[in-house]
Amino acid sequence: MMEKNLNIKFENPIKVSLSPLKTPEQKRKEFERNLKETKQKMDDAFTDVGEDIHVFLASGKSFNQYTRDRMSTSFESKKSASKRVLSRLNKEKSGYKPKKHHGKFDNYKFDKDLFLQEIQQNPAGSTINWSLLARKYDIKSKNGTTPKNAGQVLKEYAKTKNPNLTQHLRLRRIRRAKKIIIQKNIKISLPTKRPAKNLKTDIKRKVSSGELYIGVPVAPKSIVKTKITDAGTLNQEKEQIYGRKIPMQHIRKSALEHQIQSGTLRFFTDEEYINISDQELRSRFLRIQESIPENRENAISFLKSLERTRSIKLWHDHSDILNHSYVCFMLSWLYDTANYLTNQEYMEKYPERRPINVQAEVEKPKIYIFGQSGCKDEEQMTYVETRLEDLKDIDTPIEHDNYKIQDCLRLFSGDGPARQFEGGQQRGGNYPCLCGVHAEEHTNLLHCFQVSPQDLDDRCRLATSSNSLRKLKEGCLNPFQNLKKR
Ligand SMILES: [Zn+2]
Numbered sequence: 407m408m409e410k411n412l413n414i415k416f417e418n419p420i421k422v423s424l425s426p427l428k429t430p431e432q433k434r435k436e437f438e439r440n441l442k443e444t445k446q447k448m449d450d451a452f453t454d455v456g457e458d459i460h461v462f463l464a465s466g467k468s469f470n471q472y473t474r475d476r477m478s479t480s481f482e483s484k485k486s487a488s489k490r491v492l493s494r495l496n497k498e499k500s501g502y503k504p505k506k507h508h509g510k511f512d513n514y515k516f517d518k519d520l521f522l523q524e525i526q527q528n529p530a531g532s533t534i535n536w537s538l539l540a541r542k543y544d545i546k547s548k549n550g551t552t553p554k555n556a557g558q559v560l561k562e563y564a565k566t567k568n569p570n571l572t573q574h575l576r577l578r579r580i581r582r583a584k585k586i587i588i589q590k591n592i593k594i595s596l597p598t599k600r601p602a603k604n605l606k607t608d609i610k611r612k613v614s615s616g617e618l619y620i621g622v623p624v625a626p627k628s629i630v631k632t633k634i635t636d637a638g639t640l641n642q643e644k645e646q647i648y649g650r651k652i653p654m655q656h657i658r659k660s661a662l663e664h665q666i667q668s669g670t671l672r673f674f675t676d677e678e679y680i681n682i683s684d685q686e687l688r689s690r691f692l693r694i695q696e697s698i699p700e701n702r703e704n705a706i707s708f709l710k711s712l713e714r715t716r717s718i719k720l721w722h723d724h725s726d727i728l729n730h731s732y733v734c735f736m737l738s739w740l741y742d743t744a745n746y747l748t749n750q751e752y753m754e755k756y757p758e759r760r761p762i763n764v765q766a767e768v769e770k771p772k773i774y775i776f777g778q779s780g781c782k783d784e785e786q787m788t789y790v791e792t793r794l795e796d797l798k799d800i801d802t803p804i805e806h807d808n809y810k811i812q813d814c815l816r817l818f819s820g821d822g823p824a825r826q827f828e829g830g831q832q833r834g835g836n837y838p839c840l841c842g843v844h845a846e847e848h849t850n851l852l853h854c855f856q857v858s859p860q861d862l863d864d865r866c867r868l869a870t871s872s873n874s875l876r877k878l879k880e881g882c883l884n885p886f887q888n889l890k891k892r
Contacts, residue, residue: 438592448597458600459608463618469602480598481582488580508559509547511566516543518563525564533579536561619656623648624792625777649733649777649789654796657737657772658804658813665739666806669756670746670764672713673809679710694744712744717816718800721771722824724781733786735775735793740816741765783883786827830865832884 536557545556584595612618665671717740803810
């Protein structure tokens with residue numbers, strides 16, 4: 407263009423590029439290498455040293471769903487696979503010889519006669535798992551190693567020794583190939599997630615080694631399963647199922663470790679309590695707005711008990727998942743400035759960290775029990791026994807590096823029915839509310855102020871008095887219902 411406009415003739419073309427010139431061959435090779443490297447990196451990212459099983463478990467997908475998703479994203483469709491196989495078969499019929507993927511058969515060591523004998527005994531039309539056979543005959547190559555395509559070698563060997571076998575057995579199955587990227591002459595398969603089978607074995611291994619903790623089985627119950635047999639008849643089977651519980655001790659310990667690690671917990675050693683100055687003592691009481699006992703000894707032990715007792719909140723609810731009803735119990739720790747830093751203090755203590763909402767961090771719920779259960783009292787009672795075991799144990803302090811902390815169950819929160827169950831109140835009816843006010847009188851303030859609500863102690867006293875305890879022990883969960891007037 408410049409030559410034309412300015413009417414000058416350049417002897418040599420001007421080179422603008424500053425980097426050394428590359429031949430097309432070099433460029434192609436570099437491109438190929440980059441593509442392969444990228445694929446390898448993406449394959450690694452999918453596995454991420456086994457992290458993919460966490461992604462899978464958190465997704466809530468079934469193994470089958472995972473496989474379906476994987477097949478549809480990274481593999482060709484069934485239709486195109488069968489089309490491809492068919493056109494290949496036609497090609498082979500018209501004389502096309504596929505590339506060989508094996509060496510000379512003399513170089514492979516295995517019991518050839520026995521193998522040919524076995525292969526002929528298979529009924530017509532049956533499919534054969536060649537790689538399984540390869541493992542059975544323990545094929546070794548010349549240098550004594552097991553070839554990776556041992557199954558393929560066996561198949562080809564059977565085909566060449568006995569050409570009639572092609573009619574006799576189904577030698578080719580339609581297999582969906584990975585999607586490939588074709589760029590000029592390069593074919594590269596799409597990076598693919600691991601097959602579900604591999605995830606399954608990984609998960610099983612991690613569960614049995616304890617790396618993935620799934621708690622202990624609780625509240626066994628037997629259910630009737632209805633199955634349709636191959637013959638088409640309905641078959642009823644009894645099966646034992648369990649709920650799952652992460653023991654409270656385990657949650658308390660891991661929560662303590664997490665709180666210490668995240669830096670939200672305020673904790674002081676025994677020596678720090680003994681050597682506390684009077685001024686510090688006063689300011690610490692002032693901070694949590696408690697009055698100081700006069701005696702120094704008492705003040706220190708009171709402060710210690712306040713600062714070393716965490717309060718637990720329990721929550722539970724019912725929900726239906728795929729036509730089965732489940733119960734779920736969660737635990738969380740109640741935020742208290744006596745135990746935890748305030749947002750301001752957190753910012754001052756860790757200026758290098760991102761500011762967080764300490765209360766939200768502390769009150770994150772942790773799963774406690776999960777299992778199948780109807781919403782009836784009788785069914786929910788099946789979880790009471792195992793909960794009681796944990797409650798008896800709650801007074802044992804949790805230890806971490808010579809530092810002990812106490813926990814106490816302080817509060818239950820949940821919806822109406824869950825609260826009524828926990829408080830021993832009837833469900834529904836005219837008096838569903840724990841406050842003891844008639845359902846229709848809740849807007850009547852005058853009436854509400856006159857009713858004094860019963861606390862848990864009152865309820866316990868009532869339940870254990872007279873013959874209601876006997877009724878409870880006999881399995882009658884509502885001893886106060888259907889009482890006769892006298
Ligand atoms: Zn009420």
